[in-house]
Amino acid sequence: MNFMTTGMRVGSGKSLRITLGALAALALSSSFMSAPAVADGKLEELKKQGFARVAIANEPPYTEVKPDGTVSGAAPDVAREVFKRLGVGDIVASISEYGAMIPGLQAGRFDAVTAGLFMKPERCKAVAYSEPILCDAEALLVKKGNPMGFASYKDIADNPKARIGAPGGGTEEKLALQAGVPRDRVIVVPDGQSGVKMLQDGRIDAYSLPVLSINDLVKKANDPDLAVIAPVKGAPVYCDGAAFRKQDADLRDAYDKVLAEMKASGDFAKIIEPYGFSAAAAMSTTRDKLCGG
Amino acid sequence: MDWSWSFVWEILPTLLEGVRVTILATLGGAVLAAVIGLALALLRRSPNKAVMRTTSFVIEFIRGTPLLVQLYFLFYVLPDAGITLGPMTAGLIGLGLHYGTYTAEVYRAGIDNVPTGQWEAAKACNLTGRQTWTQIILPQAIPPMVPALANYLIAMFKETPLLSAITVLELMNQARSVANFNYRYLEPMTLVGVFFLIISLISVSLLRLLERRLGRIG
Numbered sequence: 001m002n003f004m005t006t007g008m009r010v011g012s013g014k015s016l017r018i019t020l021g022a023l024a025a026l027a028l029s030s031s032f033m034s035a036p037a038v039a040d041g042k043l044e045e046l047k048k049q050g051f052a053r054v055a056i057a058n059e060p061p062y063t064e065v066k067p068d069g070t071v072s073g074a075a076p077d078v079a080r081e082v083f084k085r086l087g088v089g090d091i092v093a094s095i096s097e098y099g100a101m102i103p104g105l106q107a108g109r110f111d112a113v114t115a116g117l118f119m120k121p122e123r124c125k126a127v128a129y130s131e132p133i134l135c136d137a138e139a140l141l142v143k144k145g146n147p148m149g150f151a152s153y154k155d156i157a158d159n160p161k162a163r164i165g166a167p168g169g170g171t172e173e174k175l176a177l178q179a180g181v182p183r184d185r186v187i188v189v190p191d192g193q194s195g196v197k198m199l200q201d202g203r204i205d206a207y208s209l210p211v212l213s214i215n216d217l218v219k220k221a222n223d224p225d226l227a228v229i230a231p232v233k234g235a236p237v238y239c240d241g242a243a244f245r246k247q248d249a250d251l252r253d254a255y256d257k258v259l260a261e262m263k264a265s266g267d268f269a270k271i272i273e274p275y276g277f278s279a280a281a282a283m284s285t286t287r288d289k290l291c292g293g
Numbered sequence: 294m295d296w297s298w299s300f301v302w303e304i305l306p307t308l309l310e311g312v313r314v315t316i317l318a319t320l321g322g323a324v325l326a327a328v329i330g331l332a333l334a335l336l337r338r339s340p341n342k343a344v345m346r347t348t349s350f351v352i353e354f355i356r357g358t359p360l361l362v363q364l365y366f367l368f369y370v371l372p373d374a375g376i377t378l379g380p381m382t383a384g385l386i387g388l389g390l391h392y393g394t395y396t397a398e399v400y401r402a403g404i405d406n407v408p409t410g411q412w413e414a415a416k417a418c419n420l421t422g423r424q425t426w427t428q429i430i431l432p433q434a435i436p437p438m439v440p441a442l443a444n445y446l447i448a449m450f451k452e453t454p455l456l457s458a459i460t461v462l463e464l465m466n467q468a469r470s471v472a473n474f475n476y477r478y479l480e481p482m483t484l485v486g487v488f489f490l491i492i493s494l495i496s497v498s499l500l501r502l503l504e505r506r507l508g509r510i511g
Contacts, residue, residue, distance in 0.1 A: 097473065098473070099469070099470070099472065099473020099474070099476075100472075100473065100478075102476040103472070103476050103477065103478050106476070123476075126476050168469065168470060168473055169470070169473025169474065174474070183462070184462065187460050188460060188466065188470060189460070190458070194369070197369060197372075200372075201369075201372035201377050202372075202377060203372075203377065203380075203460075
């Protein structure tokens with residue numbers, strides 16, 4: 001709106017006025033498109049739409065896109081079931097970098113993030129999390145025999161030659177930087193397969209992901225020269241939750257209610273335990289505890 | 294969409310580090326491209342048919358495939374053959390090779406542009422091969438090449454964000470990483486655009502200056 005008034009005032013030249021007018025129209029139309037339907041609430045909007053758009057990574061067993069294009073993994077499977085019970089027929093997933101998930105959620109590209117995006121105080125400030133869903137500790141993938149003797153992120157920081165790979169904007173990147181590994185020795189790895197390849201090629205000395213993700217990768221890579229160190233000493237156990245926009249708290253609350261029912265009935269465990277996650281771990285902690293830190 | 298100046302000041306040092314790497318990559322890539330281009334241009338003029346054909350094929354091959362694919366190949370595939378290049382080295386080689394094939398064509402056009410009469414006159418005056426190149430051909434061939442070479446330099450500069458795909462921490466990669474950490478894309482991405490614009494504008498005016506000076510000598 002501001003844009004338009006300025007445009008009209010400044011626009012003395014004809015072409016300038018047209019350009020600014022077009023810009024203003026664009027700004028106006030895009031603000032219309034992204035305007036949330038406050039009247040109905042987010043859940044009603046999704047019910048009408050028939051599906052929810054969720055952000056996922058491609059990091060089994062949290063999230064996985066099968067070769068035929070179907071989306072599975074523990075996080076989307078839980079989300080699919082919860083949304084179904086809420087009356088939203090299906091989920092439509094798009095793959096995103098971890099770091100881009102929260103901005104994408106805020107920009108309205110997704111309705112929820114169901115990707116193993118671990119709860120941390122600064123993330124809790126940015127989004128509305130559901131109660132805990134998937135819990136896991138951190139692990140390091142190294143060459144067989146752990147030649148550099150890593151047990152913690154601190155060990156990597158202390159060795160001036162050691163380089164660690166981690167997904168961009170993920171928890172592990174932050175843990176490594178917090179432990180004092182300098183920026184140029186924390187290599188941002190685009191995906192799990194590249195991480196394994198870079199480790200095999202000697203470009204990085206350790207690759208860090210949650211335990212279950214590393215185990216899955218190692219199983220698929222089938223390389224006897226790799227070894228897993230888990231859990232990483234001093235790194236906390238994290239839990240993820242489905243993340244919603246702050247203004248969609250009504251959707252979050254409805255989601256929590258169904259999730260609590262599923263946890264109580266054992267349906268929750270039935271979905272996540274085949275993937276290796278512990279339902280007891282998720283039920284032993286709460287959002288308030290994980291966000292409080 | 295609320296612009297935060299305090300966030301800008303906070304991320305500026307990180308982004309400037311990225312600017313440094315971007316400029317290094319551009320300059321390194323440009324030097325390589327200039328040298329590789331010259332070598333390819335001379336090989337392509339070789340009287341030996343086999344050498345000439347092979348060079349032409351290499352040039353067409355590299356020009357006909359995307360830089361991103363070449364970078365992935367240099368970074369992820371070569372280690373399988375036992376050649377592990379550092380990210381920056383792989384990036385420089387990728388940029389140098391890719392743009393070398395373009396500069397080769399510029400050199401070729403520049404040299405072909407010198408009229409045959411000049412070669413004949415040099416021969417008639419009994420100049421040596423070296424004298425012919427340094428005193429007759431190149432002084433006439435180089436000035437018209439400069440604008441085209443300069444355009445490729447700027448184009449290469451704007452392609453350096455591709456290096457982020459092979460983990461080089463250049464401007465784009467640094468910006469993405471600060472954006473990922475703070476869940477804010479507005480300021481980092483805007484600054485990346487602004488930095489690229491400023492550097493492009495400065496380079497363009499410097500290069501135009503160079504062109505004018507060379508034009509006067511020529």
